[in-house]
Amino acid sequence: MKITTVIPAYNEADNIGSVIAKLKSYVDEIIVVDDSSHDNTYELARLAGAVVVRHIINRGQGAALRTGTQLALDRGADIIIHFDADDQFQAEDIPDMLEPLRNGSADAVLGSRFLTKKSNLPKMKQYFIMPLARFINRSLFNIKLSDPQSGFRALSRASAQKLKIENDGMAHCTEIIHKLFKNGDRVVEVPITVIYHEFGQKFSGGFKILKDMIIQKLIK
């Protein structure tokens, strides 16, 4: 069973080397999609031993994930893990993420920051942004997940083949969750730890996600 990690990276020269080094013992292949970084992310990722491709222009994290997922499928991945380049996810969580896919009880596994493991989530996110996103998911889309915005996910090959990521920007995260359920995939959540180095997406980012999702629906 070939396990491939896809890492979208933009200006991550400070972290990419250590992220790849930590991942190596858990997966068979690491694909880094350099989203047209201005620093030497591309070179450092290559030196660290990853398969690296580069977008000729910056298109956003969603677009980089789409490219990376397609490349992973082309290279025969059986399980595809989406992992961030900013060193906030923990590679040690990967065995737990893989287990439901290996034993056939799930088609897609989403990491959750709100189950048994502890994450140092900023208070604003923990008590305001995430509950709001959770409420929107439950009330509008009938999706009951403890973590409505997790970027750490593992997909079976079949699930990844069905998944067509259309949002180039940060709305891809919500889009992926909705499409997994829409595609009829068996989705489970697994506890993960996320170590925050910075706040990440702001509250205004939520409105941008909503706007991007509406526009994406309209241009179909």
Add this chain to the structure above:
Amino acid sequence: MLQQIIAILIIVFFLIRLFKQKRNGQITPNEFSIWLIFWLIALIAIILLKQIDILVADLGFSGTGINILVYLAVLALIYLVFRMRLNIAKMEKNISELNQALTLKK
């Protein structure tokens, strides 16, 4: 009356410009038609401003005809901006697909 004359002169200026652009091949026949219809409607609306006032009053609006025309123009502008936003989003999507194809060299 003076305002109407100024408005008509402005519209005539844009109509002349439109025909020049068509003659020089700067716009497509479709674009020419759309703009011609737009300026002709504007011209008719300015000439028949009094009749529009009466029509608007008959329809039960409290404003004058010119007010209603301005409101309609604002609505039209909002719609055009919305259409442009959608067109840009479509172009962005195409650029991303092209970018991916080039990256994966398919």
